[in-house]
Amino acid sequence: MISFLILISIVVCFSAILALALNFQWGVGGMVNFGLAGLYALGAYACALLMLKAGMNTFFATIGAMVIVAVVCGVVAFVTLRVTEEDYFAIVTLGVGEMLRLVALNEDWLTKGALGLTGIPRPLGDLVPPEHYQYFMLGLSVALLLGTLWFLNAIARSPFGRVMRAVREDDVVAATLGKHVLWARVRIFAIGGAFIGLAGSLHAFYYQYIDPTQFSNIVIAYAFMAVIAGGRGAHRGTIWGAAVVMLLLEGSRFVKDLIPGIDSDQLAAIRIIIIGVGLIMLLIYKPQGFLREYRLQVDLK
Amino acid sequence: MLQTAFNGFVTGIIVTLPALAITLLFGVLKFPNFAVGAMMTLAAYLVFALNVQLGWPLVVATAVAAVAFGGFLIMVDYLTFKPLRERGSITLMVASLGLGFVLENIARLGYGNTARSFAIELARPFRFLDIRMNREQMIIIGVSTLAMVAMYVLLTRMPIGRAMRAVSDNPALALVRGIESPRIIRWTWFIAGMLLAIGGVLIGMDRALEPPMGSSYLIAVFAAAILGGLGSPLGAFVGALIIGIVSELSTLVIPPNYRIGIPLCVIALILVFRPQGLFGQPYIRK
Numbered sequence: 001m002i003s004f005l006i007l008i009s010i011v012v013c014f015s016a017i018l019a020l021a022l023n024f025q026w027g028v029g030g031m032v033n034f035g036l037a038g039l040y041a042l043g044a045y046a047c048a049l050l051m052l053k054a055g056m057n058t059f060f061a062t063i064g065a066m067v068i069v070a071v072v073c074g075v076v077a078f079v080t081l082r083v084t085e086e087d088y089f090a091i092v093t094l095g096v097g098e099m100l101r102l103v104a105l106n107e108d109w110l111t112k113g114a115l116g117l118t119g120i121p122r123p124l125g126d127l128v129p130p131e132h133y134q135y136f137m138l139g140l141s142v143a144l145l146l147g148t149l150w151f152l153n154a155i156a157r158s159p160f161g162r163v164m165r166a167v168r169e170d171d172v173v174a175a176t177l178g179k180h181v182l183w184a185r186v187r188i189f190a191i192g193g194a195f196i197g198l199a200g201s202l203h204a205f206y207y208q209y210i211d212p213t214q215f216s217n218i219v220i221a222y223a224f225m226a227v228i229a230g231g232r233g234a235h236r237g238t239i240w241g242a243a244v245v246m247l248l249l250e251g252s253r254f255v256k257d258l259i260p261g262i263d264s265d266q267l268a269a270i271r272i273i274i275i276g277v278g279l280i281m282l283l284i285y286k287p288q289g290f291l292r293e294y295r296l297q298v299d300l301k
Numbered sequence: 302m303l304q305t306a307f308n309g310f311v312t313g314i315i316v317t318l319p320a321l322a323i324t325l326l327f328g329v330l331k332f333p334n335f336a337v338g339a340m341m342t343l344a345a346y347l348v349f350a351l352n353v354q355l356g357w358p359l360v361v362a363t364a365v366a367a368v369a370f371g372g373f374l375i376m377v378d379y380l381t382f383k384p385l386r387e388r389g390s391i392t393l394m395v396a397s398l399g400l401g402f403v404l405e406n407i408a409r410l411g412y413g414n415t416a417r418s419f420a421i422e423l424a425r426p427f428r429f430l431d432i433r434m435n436r437e438q439m440i441i442i443g444v445s446t447l448a449m450v451a452m453y454v455l456l457t458r459m460p461i462g463r464a465m466r467a468v469s470d471n472p473a474l475a476l477v478r479g480i481e482s483p484r485i486i487r488w489t490w491f492i493a494g495m496l497l498a499i500g501g502v503l504i505g506m507d508r509a510l511e512p513p514m515g516s517s518y519l520i521a522v523f524a525a526a527i528l529g530g531l532g533s534p535l536g537a538f539v540g541a542l543i544i545g546i547v548s549e550l551s552t553l554v555i556p557p558n559y560r561i562g563i564p565l566c567v568i569a570l571i572l573v574f575r576p577q578g579l580f581g582q583p584y585i586r587k
Contacts, residue, residue, distance in 0.1 A: 279399035
């Protein structure tokens with residue numbers, strides 16, 4: 001039971017990093033990302049392949065994965081937003097995500113297609129004894145989650161964070177005030193992308209095995225759910241949101257024992273239906289989420 | 302080559318109906334609806350239930366399901382999009398994404414992941430000018446053409462169609478002229494529902510019925526609508542044909558698995574060179 005809880009906590013950690021990345025792009029920066037699942041897959045595959053094919057160690061592979069996803073995100077934002085509006089941006093991100101998943105599925109020489117990649121090394125895997133490895137992995141994941149939280153918070157509270165919120169609320173006003181809206185958006189999307197890459201790397205380390213089915217649309221559903229529930233723009237809220245959503249997701253595995261005669265496809269379908277309905281209901285009834293976005297407060301006394 | 306072009310023409314014809322639905326919905330509601338793929342899936346399974354499980358003829362099943370699905374979408378709109386109408390297009394897009402997950406998985410919950418097909422008898426394909434066409438393709442072309450003509454008449458000759466175009470063009474001005482937008486929105490959903498139901502059946506005839514069937518066309522449908530200019534019905538038709546033919550012809554040079562890359566490239570090119578699409582109004586930012 002303890003080890004089950006530890007494993008769930010690790011999953012919560014890297015899911016929370018993914019949700020934080022989405023919160024940074026969408027919650028703070030106002031840039032919706034429907035290609036999240038594909039970009040997450042890109043992060044995981046990039047990290048795994050940098051180790052398996054290019055022989056990098058885990059540290060540099062993670063950095064490499066973060067850079068690759070950041071560059072892809074930046075290019076997508078630059079090409080799309082140079083000319084058009086957010087509506088089109090959402091469609092393009094959706095298409096890019098699909099394309100990335102197709103590449104993972106079809107380029108057998110690189111990704112082994114539907115078979116997936118096996119034998120992914122873990123950070124310090126040969127130094128830490130296997131019986132204690134899960135504790136180490138939990139510690140590492142928590143540390144990275146806190147690091148991500150600190151870093152994204154620092155950006156959101158910096159002058160650039162104010163530019164981000166200005167661009168989100170009204171890009172024309174931001175442009176009138178002399179802010180370079182396109183460049184700000186490219187940076188927002190790329191920084192978020194780097195953390196999608198980090199989450200993907202942790203995913204690869206944790207499972208040591210990745211295949212395209214792990215990166216289905218449920219990733220998008222739960223990440224949006226986590227961000228909305230936590231309160232758009234509220235980083236700490238996003239972590240709570242991710243934790244609650246993942247516990248519900250993992251917990252719903254036990255529903256199978258409660259309802260007789262239900263197969264795993266149907267169970268998966270029910271989980272996504274619940275998430276989808278929850279998403280819409282949150283948008284309607286609790287659009288601000290449960291925690292507030294950071295506001296600068298000045299003590300006037 | 303000619304055969305591939307013909308197959309692409311059929312693919313394009315299939316895409317016309319959902320592309321038209323997307324463009325109508327975008328025109329009136331002002332946000333791209335990501336649930337249309339899943340809507341086609343659900344409607345196709347509804348037809349499957351009537352056709353295979355109840356044994357109705359496919360034509361009757363489709364007609365009944367199209368009307369029922371139009372009504373169903375009015376209800377869905379009332380429950381999901383109506384409360385969010387004033388919240389800006391990003392919120393509505395996210396809601397439509399969530400709705401898409403729900404609808405697709407309702408179909409999966411009912412019928413699982415196995416591929417199914419409608420009860421239609423097999424017929425030998427026949428040849429015409431060296432092009433092999435099977436009967437499903439003929440039906441697809443016939444049905445789509447009929448639906449397009451009906452849409453043309455509706456949008457240009459009938460009061461409700463003209464009102465839809467008026468609301469899509471300028472909601473405030475339409476209101477001044479006494480056009481009630483809630484009524485127009487309901488009609489738009491109803492018509493979009495019928496188009497999507499027929500579109501879903503055509504996809505099911507061309508390939509097979511499985512839960513991702515509709516959403517796998519989503520990028521192509523958006524590409525068609527954007528290429529034609531979002532909000533322009535004629536554009537959606539032309540855009541769909543171009544997308545279908547180009548992506549099918551592309552399989553001669555690139556691996557067929559990457560066929561959906563073509564619509565994506567088309568979207569990127571259109572956004573860079575002609576953001577308003579072929580037939581759309583140039584977008585003026587207010």
